[in-house]
Amino acid sequence: DTEVTQTPKHLVMGMTNKKSLKCEQHMGHRAMYWYKQKAKKPPELMFVYSYEKLSINESVPSRFSPECPNSSLLNLHLHALQPEDSALYLCASSKSLRRTASYNEQFFGPGTRLTVL
Amino acid sequence: SQELEQSPQSLIVQEGKNLTINCTSSKTLYGLYWYKQKYGEGLIFLMMLQKGGEEKSHEKITAKLDEKKQQSSLHITASQPSHAGIYLCGAVPRTGNQFYFGTGTSLTVIP
Numbered sequence: 001d002t003e004v005t006q007t008p009k010h011l012v013m014g015m016t017n018k019k020s021l022k023c024e025q026h027m028g029h030r031a032m033y034w035y036k037q038k039a040k041k042p043p044e045l046m047f048v049y050s051y052e053k054l055s056i057n058e059s060v061p062s063r064f065s066p067e068c069p070n071s072s073l074l075n076l077h078l079h080a081l082q083p084e085d086s087a088l089y090l091c092a093s094s095k096s097l098r099r100t101a102s103y104n105e106q107f108f109g110p111g112t113r114l115t116v117l
Numbered sequence: 118s119q120e121l122e123q124s125p126q127s128l129i130v131q132e133g134k135n136l137t138i139n140c141t142s143s144k145t146l147y148g149l150y151w152y153k154q155k156y157g158e159g160l161i162f163l164m165m166l167q168k169g170g171e172e173k174s175h176e177k178i179t180a181k182l183d184e185k186k187q188q189s190s191l192h193i194t195a196s197q198p199s200h201a202g203i204y205l206c207g208a209v210p211r212t213g214n215q216f217y218f219g220t221g222t223s224l225t226v227i228p
Contacts, residue, residue, distance in 0.1 A: 004159075033216075042205055042218035043160070056215070090159060104148060104209050104216060108160040 004109035006091050012115045015081060021112050023074040023091030031055075031097050032074040033106065034066060035090040043090055049074060050097045081116045088113055120144060121208055121219035129225045130196050138191045138222045140206035149189045150207040151180050152218075160205065163191075193224075201226045 004025045013019050023032065031050050035043035048056035049068040063085075065077040074091055092106040122141045130136050140149070151163040164173045166182035166189060173180050177200075179192045193200055206219040 006159075040221075040223075042221045044218075045216065088157060092160075105150065105162060105165055106160075106207075106216070107162065108152075110159040111157070113157065 004091055004093055004107050006089075006109035006112050008112060009110070010113045010115075012117065013078065013081065014117050015083070017081075018077070018079045020078065021076040021089055021091075021114075023076075023093075023109055024072055025093040025107070026072055027093065027107065028071075029093035029095055029107070030071060031094045032068060033092040033094075034074070034076050035092065037088040037090055037111070039087075047076075048097070055097065078114075081114075083116050086114055086116045120210075120217060121206055123204075123206060123219040123222045125222060126220070127223040127225075129227065132197060132226055132228050133195055136193050136196055136224070138204050138224075140189045140191070140208075140219050142187045142208060142210075144187070144210045146182075146186045147209040149182050149186070151189070151191050152205045152207060154203045154205060156203070163204075196224075196226045198226045198228055200224060 007022045011019060033048050034046040036046055037043040045058050046060045047066040052068045052071060063080050067075040088111045090111045091109040094106045095103040120143055124139045128136055149166045152160040153163055154160045164180045166180055169184040169186045171182045177194045182189045189206060201224055204222045204224060209216055
């Protein structure tokens with residue numbers, strides 16, 4: 001199984017809602033990532049988890065709260081978002097954060113298209 | 118400022134034509150990756166280059182990394198409509214653990 005799955009595919013939420021994005025992989029990867037991608041822009045790294053511990057937080061606002069309950073699952077909890085947070089949210093995983101290129105190769109999920117009204 | 122610049126920003130070619138996309142870094146890289154993205158979808162891994170002067174090919178796509186490990190090119194031979202999409206280079210710098218993407222190149226192939 002070389003697949004990263006993300007649910008839901010699409011999400012529409014109001015600014016007062018609380019919702020969660022889910023990402024799952026069963027490749028035994030120990031590093032998992034959240035990216036945000038606006039239209040016609042490259043993905044921007046938000047968070048990196050390594051061995052279920054938060055390793056990198058790219059100064060993301062606290063209305064985004066990541067969680068890694070186990071080595072296969074990564075969640076992104078959303079609360080009090082703004083319309084400018086509307087974007088494609090991509091999850092990825094890699095073997096680890098070891099400094100060899102093969103270990104850094106990331107496998108991406110199809111993304112969740114988020115619209116904040 | 119962007120640390121990985123891609124050129125051109127967009128490309129429109131006739132089916133069957135060859136094309137090249139470039140990716141230039143301001144820093145020496147540890148590894149360079151090429152991904153393809155269909156509009157609004159996830160990224161598909163194409164190739165990874167790690168050694169200076171390395172060249173890899175898969176089907177009609179060839180990627181090269183220069184000796185200094187600061188510049189890479191992606192060459193598509195005899196392009197097809199299925200090659201259309203956004204091509205992104207990504208890199209791990211020699212120092213630090215941060216992975217980041219290039220500015221992207223949008224490719225349209227006209228049948």
